[in-house]
């Protein structure tokens with residue numbers, strides 16, 4: 153970016169500069185390769201995320217077995233509490249068990265987030281994510297969204313991309329990532345959370361999550377080309 157006097161104004165270090173900085177700081181080997189793909193991520197309402205790379209690959213990311221197992225235990229422990237009589241010693245025992253399982257789930261989730269964000273930050277050049285109104289989603293629509301800890305995902309991506317010399321970009325809060333047809337640009341206002349696939353008037357068939365991740369990737373690329 154050049155201002156009117158012709159000075160070059162650097163808003164942020166370029167990828168190459170950051171890679172050099174990282175090398176100077178003794179972090180060589182930690183810088184992401186400059187031909188690594190960019191990607192868009194759609195965070196699922198369950199414990200999954202869909203990634204679309206700009207080379208066209210669509211790796212799906214599922215919660216690891218220990219996290220799934222811990223979530224099953226959590227449901228069981230919650231039911232056990234509600235079956236015990238109020239004030240009984242069995243209930244107190246079930247409540248202690250529930251607290252233990254909550255901790256286990258939290259640890260498994262933190263581990264999954266840590267590994268996922270590290271993998272993304274070191275293998276992708278640029279990562280596009282959605283900005284979710286997390287509080288609203290949790291309160292009104294889908295308690296399961298909290299499974300992936302979206303705010304935590306973004307926070308970790310922010311510092312890890314800085315570290316590895318990649319970048320993270322968040323869409324505008326109102327960006328209709330799921331409703332937008334990536335082919336013709338039409339917005340499907342009828343789409344509900346239950347619709348996993350949909351067909352646009354232009355004839356394109358969409359997998360909801362893949363379409364959303366691809367739209368995020370395209371929006372990031374467009375904005376970065378325009379900058």
Ligand SMILES: [Zn+2]
Nearest residue numbers: 333336352354
């Ligand atoms: Zn269309």
